[in-house]
Amino acid sequence: MIGVKGGNDPVMILATKLHIPRSRTALITRCRLANRLEEGLDHALTLVTAPAGYGKTTLLSEWTKTVELPVAWLSLDQGDNDSNRFWTHAIAALKQACPDFDDQPVLRFSSGDASGLSFIAALINGLNRLTAPVVLIWDDFHLIEERMIVEGVSYFLEHLPSHIHLYIASRSMPELPLAKMRTWGRLNQLETEDLRFAAEEAVQFFASYQELQLSAQETAAVMERTEGWAAGMRLAALLLSKSAQRGSNIQRISGQQRDYADYFMEEILSQQPNPLQQFLLQTSILERMNSELCAAVTGMANSSLLLQELEQANLFLLPLDEQREWYRYHHLFGQFLRAQIRMRSPEQVHALHAAAGRWLEENGFAYEAMDHYLTGSLYEDALRLLKKLAPQMMRAHWSTLRSWFAAIPDSLLFGQPMLFMMKMASFFLSGEYEMAKRTLAWVKEKISENAASLPQQTAGMMHAGISVLEAFNAFFAKDFAASIRYSERYVQMHPDGDLFVGLGTDEEGYQPVWDIYAVAGGLNAAEHVLNEYLRVWSGTKNVFFVAHLHMNYARLLYERNQLHEAEQEFRKALELGKQHRHLNLTVMSSLWTARIYSAEGRWDEADRIIRAQAEQVDREQYPVITGRIRWFAALLERMRADGGDAAAAWLDHCGLRYEDEIPLSMMDEYDLFACLLAERGRTEQALQVIDRLLGLAEQTGRRHDKLRLLVHRSIILDKLEAEALSMDALDQALKLSQGEGYFRTFADEGRRLSDLLAKYVQLRQSRYLGSNSGISLAYVKRLLGAITPYNHGWTDAVQAYRSLTGQELNVVKLMSDGLSNKEIAARLGIAPSTLKTHINNLYSKLQVNNRLQAIQRAKQSNQI
Numbered sequence: 001m002i003g004v005k006g007g008n009d010p011v012m013i014l015a016t017k018l019h020i021p022r023s024r025t026a027l028i029t030r031c032r033l034a035n036r037l038e039e040g041l042d043h044a045l046t047l048v049t050a051p052a053g054y055g056k057t058t059l060l061s062e063w064t065k066t067v068e069l070p071v072a073w074l075s076l077d078q079g080d081n082d083s084n085r086f087w088t089h090a091i092a093a094l095k096q097a098c099p100d101f102d103d104q105p106v107l108r109f110s111s112g113d114a115s116g117l118s119f120i121a122a123l124i125n126g127l128n129r130l131t132a133p134v135v136l137i138w139d140d141f142h143l144i145e146e147r148m149i150v151e152g153v154s155y156f157l158e159h160l161p162s163h164i165h166l167y168i169a170s171r172s173m174p175e176l177p178l179a180k181m182r183t184w185g186r187l188n189q190l191e192t193e194d195l196r197f198a199a200e201e202a203v204q205f206f207a208s209y210q211e212l213q214l215s216a217q218e219t220a221a222v223m224e225r226t227e228g229w230a231a232g233m234r235l236a237a238l239l240l241s242k243s244a245q246r247g248s249n250i251q252r253i254s255g256q257q258r259d260y261a262d263y264f265m266e267e268i269l270s271q272q273p274n275p276l277q278q279f280l281l282q283t284s285i286l287e288r289m290n291s292e293l294c295a296a297v298t299g300m301a302n303s304s305l306l307l308q309e310l311e312q313a314n315l316f317l318l319p320l321d322e323q324r325e326w327y328r329y330h331h332l333f334g335q336f337l338r339a340q341i342r343m344r345s346p347e348q349v350h351a352l353h354a355a356a357g358r359w360l361e362e363n364g365f366a367y368e369a370m371d372h373y374l375t376g377s378l379y380e381d382a383l384r385l386l387k388k389l390a391p392q393m394m395r396a397h398w399s400t401l402r403s404w405f406a407a408i409p410d411s412l413l414f415g416q417p418m419l420f421m422m423k424m425a426s427f428f429l430s431g432e433y434e435m436a437k438r439t440l441a442w443v444k445e446k447i448s449e450n451a452a453s454l455p456q457q458t459a460g461m462m463h464a465g466i467s468v469l470e471a472f473n474a475f476f477a478k479d480f481a482a483s484i485r486y487s488e489r490y491v492q493m494h495p496d497g498d499l500f501v502g503l504g505t506d507e508e509g510y511q512p513v514w515d516i517y518a519v520a521g522g523l524n525a526a527e528h529v530l531n532e533y534l535r536v537w538s539g540t541k542n543v544f545f546v547a548h549l550h551m552n553y554a555r556l557l558y559e560r561n562q563l564h565e566a567e568q569e570f571r572k573a574l575e576l577g578k579q580h581r582h583l584n585l586t587v588m589s590s591l592w593t594a595r596i597y598s599a600e601g602r603w604d605e606a607d608r609i610i611r612a613q614a615e616q617v618d619r620e621q622y623p624v625i626t627g628r629i630r631w632f633a634a635l636l637e638r639m640r641a642d643g644g645d646a647a648a649a650w651l652d653h654c655g656l657r658y659e660d661e662i663p664l665s666m667m668d669e670y671d672l673f674a675c676l677l678a679e680r681g682r683t684e685q686a687l688q689v690i691d692r693l694l695g696l697a698e699q700t701g702r703r704h705d706k707l708r709l710l711v712h713r714s715i716i717l718d719k720l721e722a723e724a725l726s727m728d729a730l731d732q733a734l735k736l737s738q739g740e741g742y743f744r745t746f747a748d749e750g751r752r753l754s755d756l757l758a759k760y761v762q763l764r765q766s767r768y769l770g771s772n773s774g775i776s777l778a779y780v781k782r783l784l785g786a787i788t789p790y791n792h793g794w795t796d797a798v799q800a801y802r803s804l805t806g807q808e809l810n811v812v813k814l815m816s817d818g819l820s821n822k823e824i825a826a827r828l829g830i831a832p833s834t835l836k837t838h839i840n841n842l843y844s845k846l847q848v849n850n851r852l853q854a855i856q857r858a859k860q861s862n863q864i
Contacts, residue, residue: 091123311327515552658686
């Protein structure tokens, strides 16, 4: 059943969910429906919707036998309302169907982006790289109620590659963009009326049961009574094959599910021997079962034989694997049996869930165990298991935690302060803000009501927990003033600051949500926020959050070219990473130190750091960190502009494509990708990537990313000789940077950008370029002079050109073309004496003594 088991993560890949259900029941080929499913290979989505018992799963399962394409099947259940679990299983199904599918670039985003869109974008890119068509089938989609998952599936469908075909079976119409897909001709739909058995299909169906020899009139009567309902017809076949009183039994047959429970199933159940009846009732509480689990729940040592007997008797038992070790009941049959046992032996249900939970927990199936404890109201067991699981689940499985916590009465959770705070955190982090606020208000009132009886330590823990949760909530809302205020209150009450340590980190990286430097606005606002956070949080035991603060502040200092101070901040993060054995912190701090050395021209030292990090990180164990090291090496080579091998190798092997969906978490990678594409001459493709990145930066309010991308857009447009557009992009970048102290974004581009800035200055001075953004030319000139340390004459050259007249500019340009004085005078239509005056004036302004020096000074400032 289980593909992956053990480890620190309680979420496991359940192989049974990826198995295409196969039935031993006598079946017919429903050609008209098979043809309708075949039509789905010309559409993005085929949606099969009908109530229970209409044969949706059977129809899709039988059709897959005829499809000569890879089929990735996923059977959904209530537990899949966790976004991480849902998409991880979808990926596992794909990997099983298409072994060549590279799932690693996708799985790296399983916890890195709270929205989940980075994960889905990477999945779409991975599907785009598959060369052959693939069929994805998601069964029982009606069980998915989590808003974030449904929104993610909508995004997935809107960007689905043309060779990927999604089939969804659901009892109800999902809230997906169906109208839009229908308009675009991307939707193929089968509904209840389509799935009803037609008269000729009914004849074939009953003819397939050899013990049944129904007359045409009897077949027609059954068809009329069942209304073509597949489950009703199958039950009719079972009932009529065991009864000589066909006429009266046919009259009892109905197409209504309420009658299905009242008449058919009870009669079938009553015909079984008592031990088998008990086995059916007691195992009905199980979503999936094997012989060992059944034995643990029922106490029947012969459970394996009973399962075989049920399958051979076609009593609505479906195998979940090829080995026929794991099974589940048909959904309608299971519903009926559960209703029966609740009615007959309600006191027994509690004990059955307890036995199932214990076996599942002992055998490593924590999710299923928790579901049984909660369904059986076994709250002590649930709380005990929650204490073990919750710390591991804080990184990526908030939706599941939220649903578990919601099933436990608040009165019980209130006695477990840490768990109660995790409940409130699960609401915040899964986007249930209103529920979070109501719960916060409830707990405040509860603390006030029980002030006299509540232990002081518990009350203090609760108050501190409320403050830190409100601090994080304000942080996510970008209300940094409120977040700092709540943080201060929290640390005053709980100086250790060690609640929720590790929130926002994972094994290979840290959540982009903590990137204050990127999301807090300009550098001035970010500096204020970071200083305040460091003032409050430094010295607490929430070391990973503090380390992120140091790294954020170091990046800000680097941008302002305060390189020594930036290095000191990175070293603080590095030390915390080493102390707490957090590989990502140590590697990223080291890589940024290498970037500082590169900015200082200490290339050998930077190279040594990069090589050392590459050698110490296990590529197989830490693919994300390994990828980041390679990206840094390529980035620093581009800064050096020496055409080294690392940048070329990265571009050739990064696996990115210009038409990709861009995950938010990979903005840096795609930015470098676009720059390197442009330098290889693929400027149109590079511009497409940059423009889409700019859209992402706008949507997410990432000012620093927008500035850098505008600079790169200006450089790429200049390569395309689109001067006006290039200057406009540069103008927008300068507007964002003026007054904020941005420096390295410009300086790290080297000659690429200084050339453009010089052109910008010239065009502004000559009035060929206006600026409505209020950019000071003095600011631009200071920036230009500061970013060209390799050319000391640059600033002087620009300053000199400020005072040249238009005619003097014409003269020096004609000099550079090699024209003699006589030729220049003739070209300009002026007297030789007038030309001589112009030459003397420009020599004076440029502080040169001859024609060659004048031409060199012009070349220094990129004027010719």
